Amino acid sequence: MSSTIPNALTIAGVDPSGGAGIYADLKAFSALGAYGCGVVAALTAQNTQGVAGVHVPPTDFLRLQIDTLFADVAIHATKIGMLGSAEVTAAVADRLAHWQAAKVVLDPVMVAKSGDTLLAKSAISMMREALFPQAFMITPNLPEAGVLLESRAPETVKEMYRAAERLRELLPLSSERWVLLKGGHLPGSELTDLLFDGDRMIELPAPRIDTKNTHGTGCTLSSAIAALLPQRQHALHPVEAAVRDARQWLLGAIARAGELAVGSGHGPVHHFHALWRK
Structure with missing residues (x-):
């Protein structure tokens, strides 16, 4: 895999x-050397200030999206984001199990940066019961x-x-499974992820960057990890290397977010900070 461009899939909302969501995931995949594929699990009407509405497509069509893609494309890592409902969560879990999806990174998206709810309460228990068994890594923040x-x-x-x-x-x-618990909600000038x-509990400290442009940081980090897992498999500690490199890249994306002018609320991070000239 180190000599091949990996195919990374995001199953999330738009x-x-x-x-945030699929568009952010595809940017992260592209910035970090993976070919991005996407399955739409939900549609949202939102901007940098909030979410105005959510539409969930029929689960039969969601299953068809997943099955049609996996039947043709070798997927080396899958990132799961916003799913919206228990029915969608169950359908995704079922198809991932059917296709024995590798390196599933689950970001349990529940609330948008604006505070809007993105996951029905009935879907949370379904996530634990049906989707967690498929996950190679989960990446919750502290409220999640x-x-x-x-x-x-x-x-x-x-x-x-x-x-x-x-x-x-x-x-x-x-089997080998990982938790990345993100500590960004704790106060202080430095944040710590675990x-x-x-077996191994690894503390990952980072400086806190003073900016309001943090829309989609959770989506972006989990997709960055998914992009890098297949590319770091020959490292001494492959998962730790993928997570450290993803976090370092995200810090740069947050630090350079001010170069973008997108909306008047919580702006996006700069996914292509390492590729675009200032």
């Missing part, structure tokens, strides 16, 4: 402003971790340790 664990969100790094351990218990215990496989 954000017309391009900052609280919802998944049916408890309050962690409020300290120490509490994050316990939450990461409990989240790992929701994944299959008999990467945990049930």
Whole structure:
């Protein structure tokens, strides 16, 4: 795989402003050397200020999208984003299991940066029961971790340790599976993420960048990891290398987000900061 361009798939929602969802995922794939494919699981009417509406396509057509793609294209990693409903979540889980999808990175999208709800409550238990068994890695932030664990969100790094351990218990215990618990909601000038496989707990610190342009950071990070997992498989610690490189690239995308002028709310990150001239 190191000598071949990997094919990465995103199954997520569409954000017309391009900052989050499938459009952001495809930008991240492209920026990091993967060929991007996309299956539409939801349509949204949204901009940088909020979500005005959500439309979920029929699950039969969602299944057809997935089956038609996997029947023809070798998919080396799959990122799962906004699914919207329990029915969509169950359909995606069923087809991923059928095709034995590799390197599934699940970003449990529940709430938009604007605070708008993006996942029905009935879909959360379906995600745990049906989709978690398919996931190679889950990438919740602290509020999402609280919802998944049916408890309050962690409020300290120490509490994050316990939450990461409990989240790992929701994944299959008999094979390599990872939790990336993102600590961006904690206060302070530095943020800490935790990467945990049930054995190694890796602290990943980073400076906090003062900007309002953080729309789609979760989508972008999970898709960056999916793009890099097939490309880092020969590293000494492949998953850790993919996550570290994805985070470093995202920090640059956030730092350079001010070069874009998209909307008046939470603007997008600059996915092509390393490729476009200032």
